[in-house]
Amino acid sequence: MSGSVMAGIPALKDTYQQLKTRMDKAVKDFQTQLTSLRTGRASVQMLDQIRVDYYGTPTPLNQVGQVNTPDAQSIVVQPWDTSILKDIENALRTSDLGFNPQNDGKIIRIPVPPMTEERRREVVKHLNKVLEEHRTGVRNIRRDGNDAIKKAAKDKLISEDEEKRSLDEMQKLTDEEIKRMEEISRKKEAEIMQV
The missing domain is CATH 3.30.1360.40 (Gyrase A; domain 2)
Structure with a gap:
């Protein structure tokens, strides 16, 4: 995201990059965990x-x-x-x-026997648990970001306006990353439930 408000504010530039990297890593870890989840085919x-x-x-x-x-x-x-x-x-x-x-x-x-309906449901339940753990991880990263933004405002490194725009951007970034994971999860669930 090149038009980032936070990346344009010197006091927050490094913070933004670190948070974005951590969120991307959480999504990548989520994808990696899903590859080992069982679907109807051997892999x-x-x-x-x-x-x-x-x-x-x-x-x-x-x-x-x-x-x-x-x-x-x-x-x-x-x-x-x-x-x-x-x-x-x-x-x-x-x-x-x-x-x-x-x-x-x-x-x-x-x-690798075909999965029973019950087994498919168990795998989907596990998938949802893994998704929730990673959603929480991304939200924790957002909290760290919000804390850094508020600290920069408190220390007068950024204006109130920059603080508000940065907090909004942090929320938008969080929503985008969670949405990415939810889309990946939906595709995987469809794959699991396919008979």
Whole structure:
């Protein structure tokens, strides 16, 4: 947003950039969390949150082996080190994704059964919880921004008029970021509920 009021006020320029960056990061984090949410089709991103105990270090699954989807109903994990097959299998079983991995001694095949109506609703409920957490995060960033604006006004670094315009802009920025997340969430919900 190049026509930013706050970015044009020297006392608030850095504050504005930091707040905008933090809000963008919150939206990006929200998007990242959604990629691992399960939809009706198998996807390698479903396993992004899985960590495997690799020599005492919790390691992302895609760093200990190759993960791919040979078809829409299964995921295959081929570890680079077959000695950790059991560890991968345990990590998958104990995740809250509800998978039943099959270990054949070389690879792990994960059938991804079609989701039941009940399971779809659970995933949507989780999606809404994640959305609310990130909305709150963005609102907390807004609060920090408002505090910085009010402090600048109190310290006479900006005029009352600049304070009012900056607070309005802070609210507008917050609304835009939350709207972005809500649109992403709506698309994801439609994907989840699609049979």
